[in-house]
Amino acid sequence: MLGASLLALVLPMGTAGAQEYPDKPVHLIVPFPPGGGADILARTVSPRLAQALGKPIVIENKPGAGGNVGAEYVAKSAPDGYTLLYGTNGTHGINASLYRNLRFDPVKDFIPVSRMTTIAAMLIVNNQFPVTTVEELIRYAKTNPGKVNFASAGNGTTSHLAGELFKTMAGIDIVHVPYRGGALAVTDLIGGQVQMMIDVMPNAYPLAKDGRARGIAVSTATRYPGAPEYPTIAESGLPGFEASAWDGIFVPTGTPAPIVARLNAAVRETLADPEVAEALRARGAQPNPNTSEAFARFIADSSEKWARAVRASGAKID
Numbered sequence: 355m356l357g358a359s360l361l362a363l364v365l366p367m368g369t370a371g372a373q374e375y376p377d378k379p380v381h382l383i384v385p386f387p388p389g390g391g392a393d394i395l396a397r398t399v400s401p402r403l404a405q406a407l408g409k410p411i412v413i414e415n416k417p418g419a420g421g422n423v424g425a426e427y428v429a430k431s432a433p434d435g436y437t438l439l440y441g442t443n444g445t446h447g448i449n450a451s452l453y454r455n456l457r458f459d460p461v462k463d464f465i466p467v468s469r470m471t472t473i474a475a476m477l478i479v480n481n482q483f484p485v486t487t488v489e490e491l492i493r494y495a496k497t498n499p500g501k502v503n504f505a506s507a508g509n510g511t512t513s514h515l516a517g518e519l520f521k522t523m524a525g526i527d528i529v530h531v532p533y534r535g536g537a538l539a540v541t542d543l544i545g546g547q548v549q550m551m552i553d554v555m556p557n558a559y560p561l562a563k564d565g566r567a568r569g570i571a572v573s574t575a576t577r578y579p580g581a582p583e584y585p586t587i588a589e590s591g592l593p594g595f596e597a598s599a600w601d602g603i604f605v606p607t608g609t610p611a612p613i614v615a616r617l618n619a620a621v622r623e624t625l626a627d628p629e630v631a632e633a634l635r636a637r638g639a640q641p642n643p644n645t646s647e648a649f650a651r652f653i654a655d656s657s658e659k660w661a662r663a664v665r666a667s668g669a670k671i672d
Contacts, residue, residue: 375435375613379410382603384440385424387417391473391556395601395639396440399470402630406620420510420671421445422453429463433608435617439464441604443512447656451664452510453671460657464604465614466649468621471639473599474580475516475573476558477587479550480543481565488571488591491550495526502528505539505548510671513539515663516552516573516597522666523592530667543567554599555580555638573597580635600642600656602649614646 382400386392396413404411416424425445431437439445446460477488485491495502504521506514509532521528531548533539536557542548544566551558552573559581562569571587572578575596587595603621605614624630625641634641644652 375616376407376409378436379412380404380407380436380438381412381414382438382440383424383428384413384415385417385421385427385445386415388415391554391637392440392442392601394556395471395473395634395637398633398637399624399630402624402627403620406623407616419453420449422449422456422458425449425460426458428604429458429606431606433606433610435605435609435613437606438467438617439604440601441466442601443599443656443660444510446602446604446653447600447660448510448512448515448664450657451661452669461653463607465607465609466646466653467603467605467614467617468643468646469600469602469649469652470621470625470641470643471601471634472574472642473601473639474555474578475512475552475597475599476555476562476581476584477520477550477552477570477573478543478558478562478567479570480546480548481568482546483549483568486568486570488585488587491570492524492526492591495524495528499527500529502526502550503531503548504528505543505551506530506532507536507539507553508532508534509667509669510664512597512599513551513553514669515660515667517550518667519597519659519663520552520587520592520595522663523595540567552597559638574640578638579640580638600652601639618643618646 384393384396400411400413416427421444428437428439450460485494504517543551561567569584571590572584573587577586622643625643631641
């Protein structure tokens with residue numbers, strides 16, 4: 355009888371705690387440096403997300419090891435909904451295959467709340483490179499094996515693995531040239547030291563738009579709304595190709611389901627705001643929220659695709 359009475363007291367308290375969430379500021383951990391693409395997208399969303407939750411969002415940058423430092427920090431945080439992770443296809447799709455000694459489990463240690471955006475990439479080439487379509491590029495590479503260089507922002511980055519995926523699916527011999535960041539890679543692409551690169555739209559599209567490089571196609575499954583004049587790689591010579599980056603919100607495993615649902619609803623409300631959606635599209639990110647369950651399925655599929663790309667590249671980081 356006493357046990358039943360105690361249970362009756364505990365259950366309403368737990369429910370009330372979830373209903374009152376949040377009752378203090380929420381911390382969003384961005385596992386990348388301030389001023390980078392991920393940080394900019396997180397800060398684009400956070401003011402409206404704070405409004406939807408009714409409490410401030412405090413962004414904390416915890417960069418290092420391709421996002422692993424910040425992800426590990428959140429994985430080990432209290433599962434109370436007050437420490438969120440801005441996760442990406444790097445932290446939850448690539449790194450498990452790339453890093454030998456990952457100190458968190460991207461599946462077991464997190465609950466996916468919602469995807470936020472799909473971040474398109476674009477295949478760009480040096481203006482003097484004699485190709486204008488994906489078919490021409492593949493034909494040229496097959497005729498000139500080992501003579502086409504593709505740049506990336508570094509080993510294991512989206513630009514690296516997108517290039518490896520392109521190489522594998524097209525059955526061509528092109529050479530990876532890694533740089534210490536996208537800016538250096540782009541500089542050499544413009545200068546002709548490398549011929550091609552598949553880089554995220556916020557970096558690549560301005561180059562194509564102002565003529566510093568030639569835009570060939572986008573990496574998304576369908577044409578990108580912000581640049582509909584460009585075909586997809588899949589429709590213009592490489593069927594089935596899709597190599598978009600993505601981002602989303604995660605919480606530590608053990609976070610109560612009502613809090614996960616509250617956060618999911620807040621993300622959806624935020625991304626439905628026309629001003630937020632337009633600001634994201636202007637940066638090459640297409641709003642694409644989903645349920646926690648759908649996000650988990652998406653991550654599983656995405657992880658397997660990126661794992662194949664990592665295996666094909668041979669890249670490993672200790």
